[in-house]
Amino acid sequence: MLKAKEILRLKHEVGLSLREIGKSCNCGKSTVSEVLERAENAGITWPVELTDKQLLSLLYPPTKCKNPIPEPNMEYVFYEMKRRNVTLMLLWEEYKRKHPSGIMYTQFCERYRKFRKANQLTMHIEHKAGEEMQVDWAGQTMSYVEPETGEIMTAYLFVAVLPASAYPFVYAYGDMRLPNWIDAHVKAYEYFGGVPRVTIPDNTKTAVTTADRIDPILNKSYNEMARFYNTTLIPARPGKPKDKAADENMVGNVSRRIIAVLRNRQFFSLYELNQAVSEELQRFIKRPFQKMEGNRLTAFEKIDKQCLQPLPTGKYEFAEWKETKVQFNYHVDYESFFYSVPYTYVGEKCSVRATSKTIEIYVAGERVAAYPKNHNPYMRYTTLPEHMPEGHKAVSGWSSERFLSWAKTIGPNTQKLIKGVLESREYPVQTYRACMGIMRLSKNYAPELMEKASELALVQKTYTYKYFSIILKQVTVKSTQLEDEKIIRHTNVRGSRAYVGGGIHA
Numbered sequence: 001m002l003k004a005k006e007i008l009r010l011k012h013e014v015g016l017s018l019r020e021i022g023k024s025c026n027c028g029k030s031t032v033s034e035v036l037e038r039a040e041n042a043g044i045t046w047p048v049e050l051t052d053k054q055l056l057s058l059l060y061p062p063t064k065c066k067n068p069i070p071e072p073n074m075e076y077v078f079y080e081m082k083r084r085n086v087t088l089m090l091l092w093e094e095y096k097r098k099h100p101s102g103i104m105y106t107q108f109c110e111r112y113r114k115f116r117k118a119n120q121l122t123m124h125i126e127h128k129a130g131e132e133m134q135v136d137w138a139g140q141t142m143s144y145v146e147p148e149t150g151e152i153m154t155a156y157l158f159v160a161v162l163p164a165s166a167y168p169f170v171y172a173y174g175d176m177r178l179p180n181w182i183d184a185h186v187k188a189y190e191y192f193g194g195v196p197r198v199t200i201p202d203n204t205k206t207a208v209t210t211a212d213r214i215d216p217i218l219n220k221s222y223n224e225m226a227r228f229y230n231t232t233l234i235p236a237r238p239g240k241p242k243d244k245a246a247d248e249n250m251v252g253n254v255s256r257r258i259i260a261v262l263r264n265r266q267f268f269s270l271y272e273l274n275q276a277v278s279e280e281l282q283r284f285i286k287r288p289f290q291k292m293e294g295n296r297l298t299a300f301e302k303i304d305k306q307c308l309q310p311l312p313t314g315k316y317e318f319a320e321w322k323e324t325k326v327q328f329n330y331h332v333d334y335e336s337f338f339y340s341v342p343y344t345y346v347g348e349k350c351s352v353r354a355t356s357k358t359i360e361i362y363v364a365g366e367r368v369a370a371y372p373k374n375h376n377p378y379m380r381y382t383t384l385p386e387h388m389p390e391g392h393k394a395v396s397g398w399s400s401e402r403f404l405s406w407a408k409t410i411g412p413n414t415q416k417l418i419k420g421v422l423e424s425r426e427y428p429v430q431t432y433r434a435c436m437g438i439m440r441l442s443k444n445y446a447p448e449l450m451e452k453a454s455e456l457a458l459v460q461k462t463y464t465y466k467y468f469s470i471i472l473k474q475v476t477v478k479s480t481q482l483e484d485e486k487i488i489r490h491t492n493v494r495g496s497r498a499y500v501g502g503g504i505h506a
Contacts, residue, residue, distance in 0.1 A: 003027065004059060005048060007035045012046035014197070014230060024198070024232040035059065052365060070099040072108060074115040081112075088112060128164060130307025133188065133196040133231075134246050135160045137176055137204070140255050142277075144267035155273055158184035159254050162192065163246035167300035170254055170281050172274050181206040182225050182318055192300075194308025195229045200236055208235050220321035220351075228316045230309055257284045322352040329432040330387060332361050337374045338430070340387040381430035388429065400428045403435040410447050413454035414438075417468070424463040437465035441472060449475055 003025050010021045011032075018036075022029045042058040044050070050058070072095050081088070092108045103111075138157040146153055155172040158181075169188045173180040181204075189195050201207035207222055218233055226233045258280040267273040285296040294302075324332060326345045331338040334352045341350070345363050353360040354373065361369040374382050400422050407418040421435055422428045442450055453472040462468065 004035050004039075004055060007032055008039060008044070008046050008048060010232065011036055014232070016197070016232070020198075020232075024234055070102050072102070072111065074111055077112055078115055128307075129303045130162075130164070130194070130196055130309070132163050132198045132200055133160055133192075134163060134200045134250075135185065135188070136202050136248070136251060138170075138251050138254055138259070140259050142172060142259060142262065142267075142273060144269060144273050147268050153270075155270060157254060157259070157277070158188075159251050160184070160188040161246050161250040162196065162300065162304045165296060165299035165303040166246065166250070167192070167285065167296050167304060168250050168254070168281065170258060170277055172270060172277055174270055176204070176206065178206045178219065178221060178320070179318055182221060182316075185225060185229075186316055189229055189311060192308060193305065194310060195231050196308060197231060198234055199226060199231045200234050203235055207233070221319055224319060224321075225316055229312060253284070257287075317355050319353050319355045322354070323349070324352060325349055326363075327433070329429045330389075331381065331383070331430075332369075334359060336380065338381045338433075339369060339371050339374070340381075340383040341369045342387050343389045381425065381427075383427050383430055385427075388427070403432075403439070406439055410442055411451040411454070413451045413458065414442075414447075417454040417457055417463070420458065420461075421463045431463075434463075434465040438468055441469060445472060445476065449479065452479075 006025055007021055010016045010024060016024065018029045018032045021032045025032070038059045044055070044058060048055060072092075077088075077091050081091070088109055089105070092105050095108065096102055136159055138159050140157075142155040142157065143152050144155060145151070153174065155174065156176050158169075158171050158173060160169040161167065169191045171184055171187055173184065185199070201222075205219075207219055208217065218235070223233060258277055261280055262276055265276065267276065285300075288295050289299075322334060324334075326332055326341055326348050327338075328346060330343040330346050331340050332350060332352060334354055339359055339361060341361055341363070345368060348363050350368075351362040353362065357373055359371045359373050360367055369384070369387070371382050374380070403418050403422065404415060407415040418435055418438065421431050421438070425431050445453075449472065453468065453475045456471050456475065457463070457468050460467075460471075462471070
């Protein structure tokens with residue numbers, strides 16, 4: 001259903017052709033046409049205000065199942081035909097024996113001819129003005145010296161190029177992680193003064209979560225950035241450098257014209273390094289072409305500049321996505337801070353969208369909670385009263401009474417400690433994780449040690465799992481040392497008189 005929505009968006013909002021939409025969504029042109037036709041027949045218009053389930057029921061109403069005609073495996077046929085004495089007639093007869101309702105011989109031959117043509121010819125790609133931007137990290141790195149420590153730091157160069165004019169953008173970062181990857185795209189779009197309709201990355205983990213030749217899964221944050229800038233992401237196929245040949249060539253040029261030129265210069269900050277890279281980049285783009293007039297800058301101004309999409313009015317704010325699960329206390333963990341959701345979602349899978357200012361929680365694609373980002377290390381729980389069940393009891397069966405009942409079986413000090421933990425927060429449910437942790441410790445430590453540690457924790461008024469576990473370990477160590485140092489006294493111990501000369505004077 002995400003593809004169906006994307007097809008509708010690319011058609012009505014972006015205005016791509018059927019072929020371009022199919023390439024973007026990794027599906028055939030006929031599939032795109034079918035989705036658009038079904039949407040038109042169902043009276044669906046963009047923007048779509050329907051949920052995924054409603055959209056699915058309108059696009060694909062229940063129909064009687066039909067037995068599809070089994071298609072022959074053309075890849076198998078292609079390689080079998082290379083074997084001696086194997087003919088198409090033989091392979092078709094084998095196919096018909098296995099699938100009596102299959103296609104006839106003339107159709108079989110036609111499919112084989114199309115497959116062979118598609119796998120033996122390489123299509124020459126003509127790049128259109130403002131159509132594409134190809135991106136990648138340069139294989140060769142640079143370095144700078146950290147002034148305070150003298151440590152040599154590695155710098156990684158992001159390279160983007162508009163293939164139609166061969167106009168490049170280069171910027172150095174301290175690592176190749178997702179925030180820098182997305183920031184590099186934002187800087188590239190601003191540097192070009194516009195946005196291409198298609199962005200072609202490699203199959204790096206910051207771009208593609210799961211690489212696949214047919215249907216790669218894009219990183220959520222990266223995909224969200226692309227939608228903000230109204231560009232379509234089409235990852236290059238794994239092991240197919242021709243899919244972004246212009247960027248591969250530009251990486252080589254950057255290595256020769258920028259990295260090699262600056263090889264003997266020493267830098268003392270990433271900012272200083274980027275200043276030098278920018279200067280060499282300007283020299284490179286103004287360098288005349290060898291086989292035609294002009295340079296990369298004039299080519300960009302003539303070809304790409306006027307055809308790029310305009311930049312959005314606002315600037316994209318990086319958002320990180322995390323897949324997690326609603327805990328038994330109906331809170332969601334993000335970087336050890338906990339945010340409540342309605343208790344009915346306990347145990348459900350959810351997605352967390354985090355920016356520098358906000359936290360949003362989605363279940364099944366719908367936002368169920370949103371908060372200002374919490375930065376207070378002493379108040380890690382953010383809980384809304386309307387998310388709580390009656391009596392503050394989690395639906396999983398855990399409650400304050402259950403923890404107190406368990407603590408009573410250990411001893412009075414432990415029970416007082418658990419009571420203090422439960423009362424240490426605004427809502428008892430915020431302490432359930434701490435209570436659960438203390439409860440698990442009792443499986444590995446004797447009740448006497450738990451009671452002694454609880455007594456010390458009560459004296460120090462420390463009502464957290466972290467500090468209780470530290471106190472418990474200290475109590476255990478002291479108890480072990482006392483056992484080792486204890487002197488055994490009984491009547492069978494021999495004194496000095498038992499030894500020669502011991503206590504006897506001549």
